[in-house]
Amino acid sequence: MRILVIEDDPDAATYLVKGLSESGHTVDHALDGEQGLQMALDGGYDALVVDRMLPGRDGLSVIAMLRAGGDRTPVLILSALGEVNERVAGLRAGSDDYLTKPYAFSELLARLEALVRRGQPDQVETQLRIADLELDVLKRTVRRAGRPIRLKPREFRLLEYLMRHAGQVVTRTMLLEQVWDYHFDPQTNVIDVHISRLRTVIDRDFDTPLLHTVRGAGYCLRAPD
Amino acid sequence: MRPTRLFRTTALRLSLLYALLFSLLSAAALGFMYWSTGHYIDAQIKTGLESEAHELLRTYDRGGSAAVRRALRHRLANVTHTGRHYLYVPADGKSPIGDLHRWPADVAPDHRVHNRWLAASLLPTRSDDDADYLPVLAVRLPDGDRLLIAQSMNEAEDMRDYVFGTVILTLGVTVVIALLLGILMGRSVLRRIDAVNATAGEIMGGDLSRRLPVGRRGDEFDELALRLNAMLERIEQLLTAMREVTDNVAHDLRSPLNRLRNRLEVTLLEQRSESEYRQAMEQTIADADQLLKTFNALLDIARAEAGVQQEECAELDLVELARDMGELYEAVADEAGLTLNLTLPEAEALTVKADRHLLAQAIGNLLENAITHVPRGGCVSLEVVRRGASVVLAVADDGPGIPVEARERVLGRFVRLDPARNARGNGLGLSLVRAAALFHKAELRLLDNPSDNGSGLRVELVFKAS
Numbered sequence: 001m002r003i004l005v006i007e008d009d010p011d012a013a014t015y016l017v018k019g020l021s022e023s024g025h026t027v028d029h030a031l032d033g034e035q036g037l038q039m040a041l042d043g044g045y046d047a048l049v050v051d052r053m054l055p056g057r058d059g060l061s062v063i064a065m066l067r068a069g070g071d072r073t074p075v076l077i078l079s080a081l082g083e084v085n086e087r088v089a090g091l092r093a094g095s096d097d098y099l100t101k102p103y104a105f106s107e108l109l110a111r112l113e114a115l116v117r118r119g120q121p122d123q124v125e126t127q128l129r130i131a132d133l134e135l136d137v138l139k140r141t142v143r144r145a146g147r148p149i150r151l152k153p154r155e156f157r158l159l160e161y162l163m164r165h166a167g168q169v170v171t172r173t174m175l176l177e178q179v180w181d182y183h184f185d186p187q188t189n190v191i192d193v194h195i196s197r198l199r200t201v202i203d204r205d206f207d208t209p210l211l212h213t214v215r216g217a218g219y220c221l222r223a224p225d
Numbered sequence: 226m227r228p229t230r231l232f233r234t235t236a237l238r239l240s241l242l243y244a245l246l247f248s249l250l251s252a253a254a255l256g257f258m259y260w261s262t263g264h265y266i267d268a269q270i271k272t273g274l275e276s277e278a279h280e281l282l283r284t285y286d287r288g289g290s291a292a293v294r295r296a297l298r299h300r301l302a303n304v305t306h307t308g309r310h311y312l313y314v315p316a317d318g319k320s321p322i323g324d325l326h327r328w329p330a331d332v333a334p335d336h337r338v339h340n341r342w343l344a345a346s347l348l349p350t351r352s353d354d355d356a357d358y359l360p361v362l363a364v365r366l367p368d369g370d371r372l373l374i375a376q377s378m379n380e381a382e383d384m385r386d387y388v389f390g391t392v393i394l395t396l397g398v399t400v401v402i403a404l405l406l407g408i409l410m411g412r413s414v415l416r417r418i419d420a421v422n423a424t425a426g427e428i429m430g431g432d433l434s435r436r437l438p439v440g441r442r443g444d445e446f447d448e449l450a451l452r453l454n455a456m457l458e459r460i461e462q463l464l465t466a467m468r469e470v471t472d473n474v475a476h477d478l479r480s481p482l483n484r485l486r487n488r489l490e491v492t493l494l495e496q497r498s499e500s501e502y503r504q505a506m507e508q509t510i511a512d513a514d515q516l517l518k519t520f521n522a523l524l525d526i527a528r529a530e531a532g533v534q535q536e537e538c539a540e541l542d543l544v545e546l547a548r549d550m551g552e553l554y555e556a557v558a559d560e561a562g563l564t565l566n567l568t569l570p571e572a573e574a575l576t577v578k579a580d581r582h583l584l585a586q587a588i589g590n591l592l593e594n595a596i597t598h599v600p601r602g603g604c605v606s607l608e609v610v611r612r613g614a615s616v617v618l619a620v621a622d623d624g625p626g627i628p629v630e631a632r633e634r635v636l637g638r639f640v641r642l643d644p645a646r647n648a649r650g651n652g653l654g655l656s657l658v659r660a661a662a663l664f665h666k667a668e669l670r671l672l673d674n675p676s677d678n679g680s681g682l683r684v685e686l687v688f689k690a691s
Binding site for chain 1: 507510511514517518520521522524525549552553554556557559560581582583585586589590593596597651653654
């Protein structure tokens with residue numbers, strides 16, 4: 001996908017551009033808010049990565065201008081300010097996600113991909129299917145190879161999130177935010193334990209595992225190649 | 226203290242203003258005194274003249290014209306003593322007696338006291354009087370004789386002058402004293418302010434332990450000094466705490482950073498296989514992630530301690546949050562071979578004003594601590610109960626507990642009582658719990674949790690119910 005990075009710190013920008021390019025994306029880079037806004041308005045991007053503090057025009061103002069013009073391109077804000085109200089202000093200005101520095105690149109990549117994927121379908125699917133794993137959101141049923149699988153409510157939500165983002169890497173913080181609605185950084189492996197329990201239920205009795213661990217990043221639910 | 230500086234000070238300006246006001250008031254009081262004294266003298270003179278006329282009229286009644294002449298002759302001999310001038314003119318106008326040369330043209334014998342102009346030509350030459358307005362009383366005797374009495378004002382003027390002099394002198398002394406007092410008071414106030422300024426200068430110079438001098442009078446200056454000292458105390462505490470944090474951060478982040486750097490350096494010393502490089506880099510990333518975690522934990526603590534977004538807090542049901550967190554950590558406890566028990570009130574919401582994420586993190590840290598420290602087979606419990614006007618959230622375990630003397634210390638940053646057992650922890654868990662308690666104005670208690678095998682730990686967060 002085409003990504004525009006608006007970041008004034010040249011070092012940070014270089015790594016971002018390099019990392020995103022090597023992850024298979026086409027990346028443009030703007031050094032300040034004014035230039036960034038112009039490039040974003042010219043259009044054609046699948047997602048924007050915007051630094052909160054920019055010379056010329058502030059990151060929030062860039063997003064507000066874009067949204068005022070009806071542009072709905074997904075935006076991820078990078079900020080050194082992690083206050084709760086800063087986060088709220090960022091989301092209120094029209095950004096779709098918020099990442100506090102310091103962050104891991106894998107976290108940024110996973111969130112960007114989740115954002116772009118989310119931005120596409122207008123209607124929410126209620127029947128999800130990955131390989132032989134099926135999940136019916138309305139009937140609250142899960143089957144693998146036709147065999148029903150019983151899940152607790154939270155396990156169901158976890159699996160639903162993973163299936164909606166099938167093929168993408170989802171990080172532990174993304175899961176804690178999206179499935180449990182907590183914005184904090186647990187010091188232990190609390191998410192890993194839930195994933196491993198889910199894995200026991202959906203993968204143990206089958207030959208092809210669907211739920212994979214991505215080292216240093218998170219998890220990925222995907223159909224075998 | 227240079228005089229020019231003294232005169233520029235507010236204290237002195239105020240004092241001088243006071244002196245001026247005081248002087249004006251004194252002048253008004255003294256002026257009134259001067260005026261009323263004059264009034265009194267005038268009244269005295271009038272009464273004196275009237276009683277003298279009365280006396281002479283009675284003399285006339287008793288002994289007629291001859292008696293009056295006798296009395297007047299006697300009085301005229303003493304004119305320097307009484308200061309009165311007389312003129313007695315019989316009805317036929319012959320042989321008047323008195324020390325006034327003529328009857329003044331505009332004086333009628335109407336038995337009233339008037340101030341009349343007596344020209345120099347009327348007055349006796351030996352008198353000290355100049356031509357002047359003098360109080361004059363003229364009476365008509367029964368046979369048509371006329372008698373005129375005039376009061377010389379010399380004595381009254383002397384009296385008036387004396388009073389005036391006294392008034393001016395008093396006023397002068399008052400103004401001088403007021404000014405002197407003003408300057409003295411200004412200087413004393415200024416001296417106290419100078420002391421405050423000097424101390425402030427020393428504090429700005431870096432000596433934070435300095436305190437302002439406090440007097441024994443308990444006046445507003447002392448109160449101000451006490452307040453400022455309390456403020457300085459607080460600032461010093463905060464700065465000390467901050468310095469400790471900085472020291473801790475430097476210490477606890479330097480070693481992992483150093484480890485990370487050394488690994489990379491050693492890896493580059495020789496030519497290695499690709500898988501070796503990859504392994505080194507993956508380890509480096511894992512280390513860096515741990516560092517980031519520590520950094521983020523520090524930031525979270527700092528944010529909670531700053532406690533700025535109290536108004537962002539919403540009503541939150543502690544029971545529901547505890548149930549949710551219990552569900553989140555139940556699996557982790559299970560994995561560690563522990564039982565996690567939830568003790569929550571049935572069908573009752575216990576709400577407090579709280580920041581959900583911060584509180585969840587605090588509960589998470591407490592549960593993680595318990596799970597890490599309690600040996601397999603142990604038991605961890607999470608409870609929410611109402612206790613009077615408070616709502617108590619407690620995490621209790623039957624693990625090794627924390628000795629009483631170490632309970633205050635473990636709340637500090639990077640404190641690990643047993644690093645060998647918990648190599649993974651960064652020693653920030655309880656610091657965040659304390660910061661979260663502070664943020665929510667909740668009381669944090671570390672207590673014993675008596676159990677079969679000794680004493681475990683019970684951590685309570687006591688909230689005010691909303």
